[in-house]
Amino acid sequence: ETGVTQTPRHLVMGMTNKKSLKCEQHLGHNAMYWYKQSAKKPLELMFVYNFKEQTENNSVPSRFSPECPNSSHLFLHLHTLQPEDSALYLCASSQETGGAVADTQYFGPGTRLTVL
Amino acid sequence: RKEVEQDPGPFNVPEGATVAFNCTYSNSASQSFFWYRQDCRKEPKLLMSVYSSGNEDGRFTAQLNRASQYISLLIRDSKLSDSATYLCVVAAPGYSTLTFGKGTMLLVSP
Numbered sequence: 001e002t003g004v005t006q007t008p009r010h011l012v013m014g015m016t017n018k019k020s021l022k023c024e025q026h027l028g029h030n031a032m033y034w035y036k037q038s039a040k041k042p043l044e045l046m047f048v049y050n051f052k053e054q055t056e057n058n059s060v061p062s063r064f065s066p067e068c069p070n071s072s073h074l075f076l077h078l079h080t081l082q083p084e085d086s087a088l089y090l091c092a093s094s095q096e097t098g099g100a101v102a103d104t105q106y107f108g109p110g111t112r113l114t115v116l
Numbered sequence: 117r118k119e120v121e122q123d124p125g126p127f128n129v130p131e132g133a134t135v136a137f138n139c140t141y142s143n144s145a146s147q148s149f150f151w152y153r154q155d156c157r158k159e160p161k162l163l164m165s166v167y168s169s170g171n172e173d174g175r176f177t178a179q180l181n182r183a184s185q186y187i188s189l190l191i192r193d194s195k196l197s198d199s200a201t202y203l204c205v206v207a208a209p210g211y212s213t214l215t216f217g218k219g220t221m222l223l224v225s226p
Contacts, residue, residue: 042120043160043203043216056213090159102148102207102214107159 004108021076023091120217139204147209
C-alpha cells in the first residue's frame with residue numbers, strides 16, 4: 001500500500017546533526033499528522049496540519065520543527081536532538097469533514113530514528 | 117487515570133480460540149472510537165470503528181458501553197495472522213486528534 005509514504009525509513013543521527021523527515025500522502029486528504037511512538041508508550045500526537053495550517057502543537061520541544069508546504073507533503077525538521085528522542089516517527093493523513101465523529105487516519109510506515 | 121487504558125498482555129491463545137480485549141477511557145465526552153491493529157515494526161492500521169449499537173465485521177465484534185466508558189473487541193476463531201498489537205483509540209467530539217492506548221498484544225499459536 002502506498003497511500004502514505006515516508007522517507008527515510010531508518011535514520012541514525014548524532015546530537016549535533018540536522019536532518020529532515022518527509023511524508024507524502026497520495027489520498028487527496030486535507031489533514032496530516034506527526035506522531036511519536038516510543039517503546040512501551042502509546043502513540044503521542046506531535047503536530048496536526050489542517051488545510052496546510054498548523055492546528056495542534058502538543059508541547060513539542062522546539063528541536064522538532066514541522067513544515068507543511070502543501071496538503072500532500074509534510075516535513076519534520078530535526079536539530080540538536082537528544083538520545084531520548086529515539087523512536088518511531090509516524091505520519092498520518094485523513095480527510096477532515098468537520099463532523100462530530102473523527103475521521104479515519106491512515107498511517108505511513110514510519111521512520112525509525114536513533115539518536116546517538 | 118490514564119486517558120485510554122488497555123491490558124498490555126500478551127494474550128496467548130491457540131488457533132481457533134475466542135479472545136476478548138477491553139479498553140477504558142476517561143473522557144466521558146468522547147465521541148468516536150476505533151480499534152487499530154499494529155503488526156511488529158509496522159504502522160497502525162484501522163481494524164474497525166466502534167458504533168454505539170455495536171458492530172461486527174466477520175470474526176471481529178466491537179462493543180461500546182458509554183455508561184461504563186469501555187470498549188471491547190471480540191475475535192472469534194483466531195488465526196495465526198491475528199497475532200498483532202491491538203490499539204484502542206478514542207477521539208473527543210469535533211476533533212480529529214486521536215488518543216491511543218498502549219495496545220494489547222495478541223499471540224496466536226498453532
